[in-house]
Amino acid sequence: GNSVTQMEGPVTLSEEAFLTINCTYTATGYPSLFWYVQYPGEGLQLLLKATKADDKGSNKGFEATYRKETTSFHLEKGSVQVSDSAVYFCALAGANSKLTFGKGITLSVRP
């Protein structure tokens, strides 16, 4: 079946540091890939997505590229801010509009 593996957390960075959060997947066919973010006390919200190989999703300074050859969708940001502190979930879309989520990783950004 489909699965998503995220790097172990939590991650703590200083403001303006470079961020990479790794995500790899296992799926049949050609899934769509997503990053969702959960700010403290809130539900999840879509951060970015990519629907086919070599697509790059981007939003709020975050980027992720769909790499079919390595089955990866790593999240990057060049300069993180305190307001980026949140839990980040990688997800893939399987059949029937169902999303499969990774375990999530907590990012804390220090001023």
Added chain:
Amino acid sequence: DVKVTQSSRYLVKRTGEKVFLECVQDMDHENMFWYRQDPGLGLRLIYFSYDVKMKEKGDIPEGYSVSREKKERFSLILESASTNQTSMYLCASSLGRRWDYTFGSGTRLTVV
């Protein structure tokens, strides 16, 4: 903006009680989902529904049931609550085959 509203933010129930978690969305979405979120386990799908009166089991349906009598409302039912059902429950909805789910803020359920 689409809103998904979960009826309770925090809930404390006793073992053996029947528990209802309510979720309402206001943008005519066909698809609705119930997940539970646990530390180290991420989000796990309990049940989902693509239409009124329709339901399908997700990955962890045991101990749960659902009801969708109206398009905008999707209820999660714990038939006999147990302590291992203490968790954060998240409801989500989506339109057609779109993948940008809209999530509610969650209900943190504690079973004592």
